[in-house]
Amino acid sequence: MKHAAPSMHIITRIVSALAFALLLGAAHADEYADVNLLLRQGKQAEALNKAETYIVGKPRDPQMRFLRGVILSEQGKVPEATVAFTQLTQDFPELPEPYNNLAALYASQSQFDKARTALEMAVKLNPSYATAHENLGDVYARLAAQSYTRAQQLEPANAGIAPKLTLIRQIFTPASERAAGTLPQAAPALTKPGIRK
Numbered sequence: 291m292k293h294a295a296p297s298m299h300i301i302t303r304i305v306s307a308l309a310f311a312l313l314l315g316a317a318h319a320d321e322y323a324d325v326n327l328l329l330r331q332g333k334q335a336e337a338l339n340k341a342e343t344y345i346v347g348k349p350r351d352p353q354m355r356f357l358r359g360v361i362l363s364e365q366g367k368v369p370e371a372t373v374a375f376t377q378l379t380q381d382f383p384e385l386p387e388p389y390n391n392l393a394a395l396y397a398s399q400s401q402f403d404k405a406r407t408a409l410e411m412a413v414k415l416n417p418s419y420a421t422a423h424e425n426l427g428d429v430y431a432r433l434a435a436q437s438y439t440r441a442q443q444l445e446p447a448n449a450g451i452a453p454k455l456t457l458i459r460q461i462f463t464p465a466s467e468r469a470a471g472t473l474p475q476a477a478p479a480l481t482k483p484g485i486r487k
Contacts, residue, residue: 325357334365352382359391368395379411386412390422397429402436405429431458 321344328337341358345351359374372395378388393408406429412422435458442451 322353322357325354325361329357329361329364334361337361338365350381352378352385356388356391359388363391363395368399371395379408384415386415386419386422389415390419390425393422393425393429397425397432400432402429402432406433428462431461434458 321340325337325341325344328334328340338358338361341354341361344354345358348354355374355378359371359378362371362374372392375388375392375395378385379392382388389408389412393405393412396402396405396408406426409422409426409429412419413426416422435455438451438455438458441448442455445451
């Protein structure tokens with residue numbers, strides 16, 4: 291059985307639909323670019339407003355919701371950002387990036403067990419996600435520091451613990467401080483530079 295060739299009218303409609311879809315895609319790309327530009331310019335409130343306005347019309351858009359979470363993080367609105375990334379992990383459990391950013395928020399609050407769990411999920415979802423692997427290594431180092439500190443409290447005479455703590459402190463001490471010969475006495479809290487988003 292032969293299929294009839296499409297008429298010129300049908301072809302015109304298909305081409306028009308494709309053109310509209312491309313324009314719509316470009317409009318979406320422009321929205322993301324606009325929000326990113328505002329964020330890079332330090333106009334966080336404007337970026338957040340634009341992102342939230344966009345999300346009202348497209349509440350299931352994971353990319354803009356992710357950007358919203360990033361903006362909230364940049365504004366220091368940790369509880370709101372945590373909710374935003376948690377909701378993304380629930381609505382789109384196949385995406386590793388929200389788990390990574392959620393881990394960064396947990397780590398910034400020294401909730402390293404929660405950060406580890408989130409990062410392990412990010413790595414499970416995308417085994418080649420280098421940033422998540424690096425962040426997981428940082429979290430493991432922080433967990434190790436907590437364990438060594440506790441061991442030192444329980445057994446102060448154990449000479450094997452102090453060198454390990456010193457090494458971990460050196461990992462998280464800026465190069466300028468290491469060059470000056472100053473090391474913090476306690477392992478510093480993990481900050482944004484320690485966990486990459």
